[in-house]
Amino acid sequence: MSMPKLSRRQFGSAAAATIAAASLPGVQRFARAAGPNDKLGVCIVGVNSRGNEHIRGFNHDPRTEIRAIVDIDESVGKQRVARVSEMQGSKPEFFTDVRDALEMNGLDILTCATPNHWHALMGVWAMQAGKDVYIEKPISHNIHEGRALVAAAKKYGRMFQTGTQSRSSSACQDAVKFIADGGIGEVNFARGLCYKRRKSIGALGDYPIPEKVNFDLWSGPATYTDPKVTRKQFHYDWHWQRHYGNGDLGNQGPHQTDIARWGLGVDRHPNSVLTYGGRLGYQAERKDPNYVDAGDTGNTEISIYDYGDKCLVFETRGLDCSTTSGDEIESFFGKGKGNKIGVIFYGSEGYLAQTSYDYCAAFDKNKKLIKEFKTRNVGDAHFANFIDACQSRDASQLNADAKTGHLSAAVSHLGNISYYVGEENRVSPAEISKALEKIKSLDNNQETLQRTVEHLTANGVNLEKTPLSLGPHLKFDPEAERFIDNDEANAMLTREYRSGFEVPAAENV
Numbered sequence: 001m002s003m004p005k006l007s008r009r010q011f012g013s014a015a016a017a018t019i020a021a022a023s024l025p026g027v028q029r030f031a032r033a034a035g036p037n038d039k040l041g042v043c044i045v046g047v048n049s050r051g052n053e054h055i056r057g058f059n060h061d062p063r064t065e066i067r068a069i070v071d072i073d074e075s076v077g078k079q080r081v082a083r084v085s086e087m088q089g090s091k092p093e094f095f096t097d098v099r100d101a102l103e104m105n106g107l108d109i110l111t112c113a114t115p116n117h118w119h120a121l122m123g124v125w126a127m128q129a130g131k132d133v134y135i136e137k138p139i140s141h142n143i144h145e146g147r148a149l150v151a152a153a154k155k156y157g158r159m160f161q162t163g164t165q166s167r168s169s170s171a172c173q174d175a176v177k178f179i180a181d182g183g184i185g186e187v188n189f190a191r192g193l194c195y196k197r198r199k200s201i202g203a204l205g206d207y208p209i210p211e212k213v214n215f216d217l218w219s220g221p222a223t224y225t226d227p228k229v230t231r232k233q234f235h236y237d238w239h240w241q242r243h244y245g246n247g248d249l250g251n252q253g254p255h256q257t258d259i260a261r262w263g264l265g266v267d268r269h270p271n272s273v274l275t276y277g278g279r280l281g282y283q284a285e286r287k288d289p290n291y292v293d294a295g296d297t298g299n300t301e302i303s304i305y306d307y308g309d310k311c312l313v314f315e316t317r318g319l320d321c322s323t324t325s326g327d328e329i330e331s332f333f334g335k336g337k338g339n340k341i342g343v344i345f346y347g348s349e350g351y352l353a354q355t356s357y358d359y360c361a362a363f364d365k366n367k368k369l370i371k372e373f374k375t376r377n378v379g380d381a382h383f384a385n386f387i388d389a390c391q392s393r394d395a396s397q398l399n400a401d402a403k404t405g406h407l408s409a410a411v412s413h414l415g416n417i418s419y420y421v422g423e424e425n426r427v428s429p430a431e432i433s434k435a436l437e438k439i440k441s442l443d444n445n446q447e448t449l450q451r452t453v454e455h456l457t458a459n460g461v462n463l464e465k466t467p468l469s470l471g472p473h474l475k476f477d478p479e480a481e482r483f484i485d486n487d488e489a490n491a492m493l494t495r496e497y498r499s500g501f502e503v504p505a506a507e508n509v
Contacts, residue, residue, distance in 0.1 A: 043068035046114035120145030136163040137254040138409035144494035146406035151506035161386035162405030168382035175360035184347030192256035195340040198318035202232040240295030247297025250412035258408035269478035270305040275418035277301035284460030303415030311442035422471030
């Protein structure tokens, strides 16, 4: 099953691509359910890291066949082609440009594991070309892009799955149902944690890009910068440069913000956000007060989100996490351990903690274990759920559709925006404490601040010489998806796009 071949010129603008995709014969062919003996043709884009799991997952499912591999690094892409050929007994086509792949016959699905700045445009193009889409989290680099994906999935009737695997974890599903059924009483507050050690990515400098990388295509929607990039490790450390990535709040974070929203039952954006934090500690590690890390996203961020009657706090820590987590958090994640990634729900009658994709546990008010939730093979279940929907053409089957991905990614985007707007507002912990007294929150904001200060101090951070940044308390209109009375913050809801790589507004997809 495939649409008639589209010329490259049809991808030159959103309007031309829309006209091409609106061809009724093609759309109708893709809208029918696949027969029991039909294999769905898969194109996997971005195969240097997370894309390897896409290769494994879609090769594992007998209903799909990998027919195309796309990567801007020719050496990496061709290695994966050889691997897939050996795994499935047939050789996929290789492309460096996703637009060429979308002209290929026999493709039904596009999966995307590229850097974040490419996610949305690739998804829009694929849905306009009649493909179902699976995109890794975060599905967007900004809120404008997330809304475009939601609109495209609806307009073209495409199945869209967000790569937040916990939505297909029976452990998480059962735990969320337990919360909804009153298992720990009334739940209005959740704390998401990304206590995940991230070392410095190196000092600023001119490093050559890998020999076989097409940097023009790699840049895609992002404005073109000097190809002598400022990070030493080209293929992963873009996460910590905001021009391409979203820091750990937008990298690891969307898994936990998604679970937190799910358990709280909030299917909307927050009413306000405030973030304080910084990119701190690397000077102390290097014993060089003048050291400048090449990253410019926060490695420490505390974001407070007000949903009216519900509240979410997300804590990001990138330094050593083996100490100063506090008794409350260590009760659920263990004492003396390093990384702590998950969500804690606070109920009137107890707590529930998600500590991995395949494990959750409920506790009474004395933090005594009362119930466990376990599962296995979460990733396979998530891929299978997507393929089920691709065959049935029933979007209600999807565990993590475009709207789900958009709302959960937006939590990260909004938190980062508060940090970016207030980045130069460097203040003392005492000044942050005063600001926190004035905002609505269901957390004990002072205790969270104190834990954060203790964590930084334990990692050698001198908060007088390298103080925290305090972002503004930004009010947000969830329906209009705009900040109220803050032009600087609103400008960050989208970005400047390169000509020919513009992500269209939702009304223009």
